[in-house]
Amino acid sequence: MKGSLIVVSAPSGAGKTSLTHAAIDRLAAINHDVTFSVSYTTRDPRPGEHDGQDYHFVSMDRFEAMIADGAFLEHAQVFDRRYGTGRQRTLEALDQGQDVVLDIDWQGAQQVRAAYPDAVLIYVLPPSVEILRERLAGRGQDSETVIARRMEAAAAEMSHWPEYDYVIVNDHFDTAVEDLVALLRAARLRRCQAQDGPVGALARTLAKNPSLP
Ligand code: 5GP
Numbered sequence: 001m002k003g004s005l006i007v008v009s010a011p012s013g014a015g016k017t018s019l020t021h022a023a024i025d026r027l028a029a030i031n032h033d034v035t036f037s038v039s040y041t042t043r044d045p046r047p048g049e050h051d052g053q054d055y056h057f058v059s060m061d062r063f064e065a066m067i068a069d070g071a072f073l074e075h076a077q078v079f080d081r082r083y084g085t086g087r088q089r090t091l092e093a094l095d096q097g098q099d100v101v102l103d104i105d106w107q108g109a110q111q112v113r114a115a116y117p118d119a120v121l122i123y124v125l126p127p128s129v130e131i132l133r134e135r136l137a138g139r140g141q142d143s144e145t146v147i148a149r150r151m152e153a154a155a156a157e158m159s160h161w162p163e164y165d166y167v168i169v170n171d172h173f174d175t176a177v178e179d180l181v182a183l184l185r186a187a188r189l190r191r192c193q194a195q196d197g198p199v200g201a202l203a204r205t206l207a208k209n210p211s212l213p
Pocket of ligand 1: 009010012039043074075078083084085103104107108109
């Protein structure tokens with residue numbers, strides 16, 4: 001059975017990363033085979049980030065060579081940095097029956113939708129503009145101008161939520177995790193995913209024996 005390609009997008013400050021990691025842990029605990037895609041980026045690592053774990057940190061030259069080789073499933077420019085999802089690793093994981101969660105922006109989501117119409121697109125929204133502002137203001141060390149720029153970027157990103165299949169409002173964290181788990185469980189039960197597995201075997205038997213004893 002092939003895995004499902006799952007896109008999760010959100011503005012920064014919506015809590016997407018903790019949400020997706022918590023959902024993946026919950027699914028792993030019930031043997032739902034799911035993996036988180038590690039993107040390539042040209043930006044520098046932030047404190048606490050590790051190469052190969054949070055991102056594959058690469059130079060602009062390497063990134064451009066990868067584009068030329070067709071090595072990306074999708075890629076985009078976010079602010080002045082480049083981000084992309086590796087094609088080979090993702091397709092191999094799907095072929096092996098693993099669901100793959102891509103934490104990518106709206107530009108990447110549009111490319112995935114065009115190339116893989118069966119992909120499931122999920123948008124995570126913050127509960128309110130006030131709460132988003134509080135989260136983006138961080139520990140009060142940033143200027144009003146910096147916060148205003150972050151709010152503007154968040155608004156531009158959020159304007160794309162109607163292009164997605166599902167929307168989760170990250171109001172109560174545990175409920176939002178449950179919602180995300182439910183969507184990944186449902187994606188796995190779709191007919192297009194199931195037809196190669198036990199459901200397919202049963203369907204083929206039924207087609208050969210329309211009148212079962
Ligand atoms: P950050 O630099 O804060 O980790 O990520 C900035 C933005 O880039 C986030 O919206 C994130 O979802 C997006 N992003 C991360 N990896 C990828 C990717 O591989 N492709 C695309 N299109 N966007 C990505």
